[in-house]
Amino acid sequence: MRESKRKRLEAKGWRVGGTAEFLNLSPEEAAYVELKINLALKLREWRTRRQLTQGDLARLVKSSQSRVAKMEAGDPSVSLDLLVRTLLALGASSREIARTIAPPRRATAA
Amino acid sequence: MRESKRKRLEAKGWRVGGTAEFLNLSPEEAAYVELKINLALKLREWRTRRQLTQGDLARLVKSSQSRVAKMEAGDPSVSLDLLVRTLLALGASSREIARTIAPPRRATAA
DNA sequence: ATACTATATGTCATTATAGACATATCGTCA
DNA sequence: TGACGATATGTCTATAATGACATATAGTAT
Numbered sequence: 001m002r003e004s005k006r007k008r009l010e011a012k013g014w015r016v017g018g019t020a021e022f023l024n025l026s027p028e029e030a031a032y033v034e035l036k037i038n039l040a041l042k043l044r045e046w047r048t049r050r051q052l053t054q055g056d057l058a059r060l061v062k063s064s065q066s067r068v069a070k071m072e073a074g075d076p077s078v079s080l081d082l083l084v085r086t087l088l089a090l091g092a093s094s095r096e097i098a099r100t101i102a103p104p105r106r107a108t109a110a
Numbered sequence: 111m112r113e114s115k116r117k118r119l120e121a122k123g124w125r126v127g128g129t130a131e132f133l134n135l136s137p138e139e140a141a142y143v144e145l146k147i148n149l150a151l152k153l154r155e156w157r158t159r160r161q162l163t164q165g166d167l168a169r170l171v172k173s174s175q176s177r178v179a180k181m182e183a184g185d186p187s188v189s190l191d192l193l194v195r196t197l198l199a200l201g202a203s204s205r206e207i208a209r210t211i212a213p214p215r216r217a218t219a220a
Numbered sequence: 221a222t223a224c225t226a227t228a229t230g231t232c233a234t235t236a237t238a239g240a241c242a243t244a245t246c247g248t249c250a
Numbered sequence: 251t252g253a254c255g256a257t258a259t260g261t262c263t264a265t266a267a268t269g270a271c272a273t274a275t276a277g278t279a280t
Contacts, residue, residue, distance in 0.1 A: 028198035035194065035204055053226060064269050069228055079237095079267060080190040084145065088138035094145055098212035102204040163256060174239050179258055187237060189267095 033074075035101050039083045040074040042100040046090045047072075061089045143184075145211055149193045150184040152210040156200045157182075171199045 025033070047057050047068075054068040063086075071078045071086060087097055135143070157167050157178075164178040173196075181188045181196060197207055 028195070031198050031204050032195055035207075054228095055226080058269090062269085064271080065227075066229075066271080067267095067269065069226095073228075075229095077267060080194060082267080084190060085138070085142055088141050093212070094141055095212040095214075097145075098208040098214075101211065102208035104205075104208075104214040164258095165256080168239090172239085174241080175257075176241080176259075177239065179256095183258075185259095189237060191267095192238080 036078075036080060036083065037074045038100050039080070039087065039097070040072055042092075042096075043083060043087055043090070044072040046087065046092060050090065057086070057090070061086050146188075146190060146193065147184045148210050149190070149197065149207070150182050152202075152206075153193060153197055153200070154182040156197065156202060160200065167196070167200070171196050 047054070052060070053065075054072075055065045057063075058065045058068045063082075067078070067082075068086075071083055084097060087100075092100075157164070162170070163175075164182070165175045167173075168175045168178045173192075177188070177192075178196075181193055194207060197210075202210075
């Protein structure tokens with residue numbers, strides 16, 4: 001991506017709720033990493049809900065356990081493409097992905 | 111990504127409404143390309159709305175005119191990452207991106 | 221403690237995507 | 251017609267992301 005140094009740092013110190021504005025990120029950079037982190041969290045949620053190990057999922061999407069771990073960790077080396085493709089492979093719909101990226105106003109809440 | 115041959119074909123013959131199921135794509139592959147195409151269309155919409163040429167936008171996001179053209183054409187060589195980053199750079203919000211990926215139920219409609 | 225299973229982390233060679241540049245195509249205006 | 255501005259398309263080298271593998275670190279049993 002653009003500057004992998006920064007990314008490396010970002011993804012290290014993240015905290016679940018209200019994620020990444022404590023570093024000197026431009027608004028759109030922050031939005032971008034938040035978006036990725038939300039997808040990452042959702043991915044783990046889906047995988048565990050479906051009772052799959054990282055290895056299982058890796059086989060399912062023809063990747064590797066380590067890459068799945070990195071996806072779920074929001075590692076800067078994983079692309080949106082891979083995250084989205086993997087979520088789709090897990091059965092997520094476009095709408096569910098959209099909701100993950102940004103919940104609609106007044107969501108019914110799970 | 112996975113099979114660039116296919117992708118090459120996909121992105122060629124696309125039609126705006128109800129996009130890509132006329133090729134032998136798996137459901138999730140289809141969802142993935144639809145998602146990209148929707149973002150591509152939105153990108154052009156935002157750029158033209160803001161009265162920017164592809165060259166202007168390219169400078170804005172430190173890319174090149176040709177890459178912007180490819181983004182808007184849904185070229186398989188452009189990543190979700192680039193599309194999303196560019197939309198964010200144009201001022202789109204996560205919610206707007208989410209709505210582009212999948213409109214919420216019963217949208218108020220523009 | 222050891223052994224086993226799941227997950228995390230680091231590295232590497234291969235592959236995909238990047239920006240850049242040339243050039244073709246299109247539209248419009250003189 | 252030709253010239254100009256915008257967009258499209260093809261190709262290049264450089265860079266980033268990929269799967270694979272090794273290995274470290276939980277966690278949970280016995």
